[in-house]
Amino acid sequence: MALAESGIQSAVLVGSAPRKRSRSRRWALLGVLPFFAYISIFLLxxxxxxxxxxxxxxxxxxxxxxxxxxxxxxxPQAFEFSLELSALSAVMGGVLGFLVANAVLHHGVPRFIRPAFVSFSGMAANFAGVPLGFAYIATLGTLGVVTTFLQHLGLNIYPSFSLQGLFGCALVYMYFQLPLMILLMIPVIEGLRTEWRESASNLGASSFAFWRYVGLPVVTPSLLGLMVLLFGNAFSAYATAETLGVSNLVTIDIANLINGDIAVNPQDAYALALAMIVIIVITIIVYALLQRRASRWLR
Amino acid sequence: MAEVTSVAETRPSSHRFRRARNRVPVWHLIWLVLAALVFIVPIYSVVQFSLTGVQAGQSPFHWYLTVFDDPMFRSSFWLSIQISLETVAVSLVLMVPTVFWVHLRLPGLRPVMDLISILPFVVPPIVLVVGLLPFLEKITWLFVRPEVLSLIYVIFALPFLYRALDAGLRAIDLRTLVEAAESLGAKMPRTLLRVILPNLRAAIIGGSLLTVAIAMGEYTVASLLEFSTFSVYTYTIGTSTAYEGVALSFISFIFVWGAMLSLYLLGRGGRNAAAVAITH
Known part of the structure; x- marks a missing residue:
């Protein structure tokens, strides 16, 4: 009798434990309900x-x-310009950012350079949008400080240069692309192990040979991945280009469609927005694949 | 230079090797100078430009004084400050308990949270507005109030705040802290308020500063929903008088610089400084 009872008791215990846990898990899920409700309403x-x-x-x-x-x-012209602009600014910012990150980490460079570049990059990467647009109008606009300075030197950059053109706009985007690249690239280069450098050096490799046979092959996936990230970053930019007066950009076309100034076909805004999402999703997938490849060698 | 070499030579290991590496190749210097120019020339130009175009007899700070005198300057600036603070408040109330709870009780949800935290990059502001407009137009009472911007900016701030909180919570022994608090008789809200929050102070302040930077600089949504925030005001003024627009740019530059500097001093150059909020 006693045995049977204890048997039943233990059976009840065994049966109730998981049920209790799943019930408490259900209660626990209630805790994240507000967050998911909010995300659903304003994002999903x-x-x-x-x-x-x-x-x-x-x-x-x-x-x-x-x-x-x-x-x-x-x-199609807007997409072409958006894609070209994103690619150009990503390559410019990516290559220079890589070179700068590498230079900042060089042992011979004074100590203060690194915190100076890192903190300034954090600031510059956040200095975007409308103020950045006006900053470049003050710099390289028709009356800009650098434009007039170059004129004094007898160099007229206008009319061949324009802030609304591909190169001009990419130059402006550099102001947030370059610092972002520096910030993200420093940890990657730091991941190149000192032992590799020292072994290469001990075997008589020059700095060039080290980069050609060890450094670049290891760093390339990260380098490409970060450039893809910069590409997506530039692709979704709107305020900077709008301030500069760029006319044929996907984001600007979308803004014009929903602004209601010219109510051509609001459905087109949906289609363009969907196309943007598709392109950004592709860049993120490529970025993730390259990151996975990069993690093979880098810590 | 002599000092550098002597320091290097006091190190016992392979000093010849070190000295060879201490010589900085000239192209490194070129890249550093080039990057410094990219950073500094526009700022110099902004200062220079905003002090020109002034008529004789006027103060050199004419454009700044003109802007400060404009009642729209003050109202748009305060509107942006107000929206920023509301965004921070809503973000913190929504995110801190959620991320805390996920870490403590629902670690299985963390991949889902990670995924959600990158969604705002997949759906940039301009795209999100397209999707939100039909919905907002139906709720008129909310649509006409500037608070609606705060509610949307919470989404833009989410990736940055989430990452800051996630890193902050990962750095502390959450379970032990909570169990200690519980065994001393504290209920969950009290534990969160008195034990967890003080431990997350750096993450919360860092995330909040980034959120302020995002909300202050946001232009896309504010302009499309037709609210006169500081950046919309800057745009409107600047397209009519470039000098005033540039002066306003310098003011927002100082603002961003202040926010990022405090963030940097807070993180002391650690991982926090790599935090970047994208507001273009």
Whole structure:
């Protein structure tokens, strides 16, 4: 009798333990409910709406014509300019950022250089948008300080140069791309182990040979990955280009469509926004793949 | 230079090797100078430009004085400050308990949280506005109030705040702290307030400063929803009088610089300094 009872008791205990845990887990999930509700209202549902909206007519019927509109003027030109601008500014910022990060970490460079560059990069990477646009109008606009300085030297950069052009705009984007690259690249180069350098040096390798056979092969995936990140960063930029007066950019086209100034077809805004999401998702996947590859050698 | 070599030579190991490496190749210096120019020339130009175009007899700070006199300057600046503080408040109330709870009780949710924290990059401001507009137009009472901006900026601040809090919580022995507090009889809200929050102070202040930087500089959503925040005001003024726009740029530069400097001093050059909020 006693045995049976204890047996039943233990059975009850065994049965109740997981149930209790799952119930407490359910209660625990309640704790994150406000957060997920908030994210749903302000991020997930709007994103879902626009993805669905891209496939709907104004009346709500299914259509592919919104997406087809992407391939009609002026949008292909806007995409072309956006992609070129993002790529150019990513390569410029990426290459120079890599070289600067490497220089900052050189043993012979004075101690204060590194904190100076890191803190200044943190500041510059955040100095974007409208103020950055005006800063470059003051620098390289038609009346800009550097423009007039070069004029005194007998060098007229206008009209061949323009802040709305591909190179001019990429130069402006450098102000946030370069510091971002420096900040993200410093830890990567630090990951190159000192032993590798020393072994290479002991075997008689010059600095060039070290980079050619050890440094670059190890760093390349990170370098490319970060450039892809910079690409996505530039691709979603809007305020800076708007301030500079750039006209044919995807983000600016979207803004014009929802501003209601020219109510051509609000459905097009959905389609363009969806196209942007697709491009950014691709960049993030490429970035993640390159990062995984990079982690093979770097700590 | 002599000092550098003598310091290197006092080290016992392979001093010849070290001295060879201490010589900085000239191209390193070129890149450093080039980057410094990229950083400094626009700032110098802003200062220079904002002090020109002034008529004789006027103060050299004419454009700054003009801007300060404009009542719209003050109202837009305060609106942006107000929105920033609201964004910080909502973000902290939403995020701190959630991230704490996930770390303590639902570690299985962490990959989900990581994924959500990169979503704001996938859906940049301009795209999010496209999706939000139809929804906001239906709730008119919210749509006309500037607080709606704070609610949206919480999403933009999420990746930065989440990463700061996540790193902060990972650095402390959360379970032990909570168990100690519980065994002393503290209830969960009290534990969070009196034990966890003080330990997360650096992460919270850092995340909040970044949030302020984002909210102060945000232009896309504010302009499309037609609120006169500081950056929208800067844009409007600057497109009519470039000098005033440039003067305003310098003011926001000082503001961002102050926020980032305090962030840097707080993190003392550690990982915190790598935190970057993207507001373009």
């Amino acid at each position: 549902i709007p994103t879902g709406e626009l993805i669905v909206g891209a496939f709907r007519t104004a009346n709500g019927a299914f259509t592919l014509s919104n997406l087809a509109d992407i391939f009609h003027a002026p949008y």
